[in-house]
Amino acid sequence: xxxxxxxxxxxAPQTNGAPLKAAKAWQPIKMSSSVRKIGNPIRExxxxxDLGAAPEKGSQKPxxxxxLGDPTVFGNMPPHPAALDAIEASLRSGRADGYPESVGYADxxxxxxxxxxxxxSGNWRITKxxxxxxxxASGALEMALAVLAEQGKNVLFPKPLFTAYETxxxxxxxxxxxxxxxxxxxxxxxxxxxxxxVDENTTCIMLNNPSNPCGSNWSKAHLLDLAAMTKRxxxxxxxxxxxxxxxxxxxxxxxxEQTHAQxxxxxxxxxPYASVCGDSPALIVGAVSKRWLAPGWRLGWVIVHDPQSLLxxxxxxxxxxxxxxxxxxxxxxxxxxxxxxxxxxxxFDETKATLSSVGQQLFARLAKIDGLKPLLPQGAMYLMxxxxxxxxxxxxxxxxTALHKEELVFILPGSCxxxxxxxxxxxxxxxxxxxxxxxxxxxxxxxxxxxxx
Ligand SMILES: *Cc1c(COP(=O)(O)O)cnc(C)c1O
Numbered sequence: 362x363x364x365x366x367x368x369x370x371x372x373a374p375q376t377n378g379a380p381l382k383a384a385k386a387w388q389p390i391k392m393s394s395s396v397r398k399i400g401n402p403i404r405e406x407x408x409x410x411d412l413g414a415a416p417e418k419g420s421q422k423p424x425x426x427x428x429l430g431d432p433t434v435f436g437n438m439p440p441h442p443a444a445l446d447a448i449e450a451s452l453r454s455g456r457a458d459g460y461p462e463s464v465g466y467a468d469x470x471x472x473x474x475x476x477x478x479x480x481x482s483g484n485w486r487i488t489k490x491x492x493x494x495x496x497x498a499s500g501a502l503e504m505a506l507a508v509l510a511e512q513g514k515n516v517l518f519p520k521p522l523f524t525a526y527e528t529x530x531x532x533x534x535x536x537x538x539x540x541x542x543x544x545x546x547x548x549x550x551x552x553x554x555x556x557x558x559v560d561e562n563t564t565c566i567m568l569n570n571p572s573n574p575c576g577s578n579w580s581k582a583h584l585l586d587l588a589a590m591t592k593r594x595x596x597x598x599x600x601x602x603x604x605x606x607x608x609x610x611x612x613x614x615x616x617x618e619q620t621h622a623q624x625x626x627x628x629x630x631x632x633p634y635a636s637v638c639g640d641s642p643a644l645i646v647g648a649v650s651k652r653w654l655a656p657g658w659r660l661g662w663v664i665v666h667d668p669q670s671l672l673x674x675x676x677x678x679x680x681x682x683x684x685x686x687x688x689x690x691x692x693x694x695x696x697x698x699x700x701x702x703x704x705x706x707x708x709f710d711e712t713k714a715t716l717s718s719v720g721q722q723l724f725a726r727l728a729k730i731d732g733l734k735p736l737l738p739q740g741a742m743y744l745m746x747x748x749x750x751x752x753x754x755x756x757x758x759x760x761x762t763a764l765h766k767e768e769l770v771f772i773l774p775g776s777c778x779x780x781x782x783x784x785x786x787x788x789x790x791x792x793x794x795x796x797x798x799x800x801x802x803x804x805x806x807x808x809x810x811x812x813x814x
Contacts, residue, residue: 396532400527401528402524402528403773406777427787447700451693460687460691465493466691484639485633491664493662497648497656500659502601505565505663506529509564509644512535515564516567517540517559518540521779522779523778524778552586565597566599568601570584570602573741574745576736578630584634588639602646603650605633607709607742609716631740643666646661646664649693651742719795720744746784749782757775757784772798786798
């Protein structure tokens with residue numbers, strides 16, 4: 362029996378003779394001021410759009426919610442069975458139940474190194490010492506930003522951008538400076554806009570290729586220009602390559618360069634930043650989420666690219682942050698070697714073929730709508746459509762709000778990615794759903810086209 366059973370009378374309070382404090386009423390408990398800085402830019406920008414709003418009277422149409430960039434929403438693009446087998450085997454192995462090393466299991470890090478290493482004839486060599494396992498690409502980005510940035514420093518982010526970057530750096534207190542991507546030039550970086558922003562307090566630049574939300578894939582020539590720029594300005598790069606290899610040749614030209622890594626990373630079409638940046642330092646971010654079509658699995662990594670050993674302290678920092686997080690889930694980590702080795706090339710080819718074909722057909726349909734200016738997707742899983750200024754709304758949020766109200770189609774406006782005048786389609790959505798949405802958008806656009814005075 363415990364020393365103090367329930368039936369024991371409560372002991373008299375020990376007050377040492379002093380009077381007891383008067384009981385105060387409970388007050389709600391507040392979060393810390395640091396955490397209060399964390400926002401969800403998309404949610405904040407979307408206040409005012411009520412997705413639960415009742416449809417207008419007489420409307421029989423189902424709501425088409427095309428907002429989420431998640432390939433699993435419609436069930437038409439499941440992960441490969443080999444990946445499921447790898448996870449099941451890991452779970453049952455008896456080798457995935459304890460604490461992994463905080464930077465990740467050695468075999469998981471080795472598997473990432475083997476997968477991304479370009480071999481002796483390539484110029485990008487990776488060992489397991491260069492890899493830290495993380496909680497998805499988000500965890501990798503948060504880790505990289507936390508280690509590199511701080512109050513008083515600034516970081517360079519693209520515009521438009523995956524706005525979670527802003528969320529991830531919120532508690533760090535560094536200033537965000539936005540450089541421009543040029544929609545009319547295949548969303549290439551406006552290099553002059555970067556060089557205007559750089560100063561002695563710039564701690565890193567974020568690159569994202571292929572891009573969310575742009576659906577773009579930069580040419581090797583542009584990546585070489587970027588590498589020259591980062592070298593000229595001594596900028597450490599965080600390269601978000603969560604869509605590595607998810608790119609295709611829209612012009613139908615054959616890639617000119619048949620490199621050794623052609624198959625796996627679609628080289629000649631997709632160019633990894635680390636393959637062109639020579640000895641400049643970079644942190645490369647990747648994950649299972651998009652390429653393996655399962656963002657819920659939450660497994661990602663940071664790869665340190667550092668031929669000059671300039672990032673030794675940063676490596677130490679990544680290790681410290683990893684210790685604080687205690688790594689991603691052990692079952693997923695242990696599954697990674699088999700997951701990477703056994704997913705057949707055909708799976709990625711099929712994903713690319715679907716995304717490319719859906720992108721082209723949606724592009725062709727939207728291009729027929731007077732006033733809209735769709736941009737042909739070349740990578741990732743998005744199509745950006747401009748021209749929203751040609752309709753009777755003060756900005757893209759007003760456009761998508763009215764579109765939702767009148768046609769029950771919900772699409773994220775460009776301003777959710779910090780670029781007004783656009784809307785972003787997700788091309789993992791089944792084509793018939795996208796074409797239904799496009800028909801409704803056509804009707805909507807006809808009603809709202811600006812009349813020339
Ligand atoms: C989806 C996405 C991520 C986040 O990936 P997770 O692995 O799910 O955390 C990071 N960057 C970009 C550009 C994305 O689109």
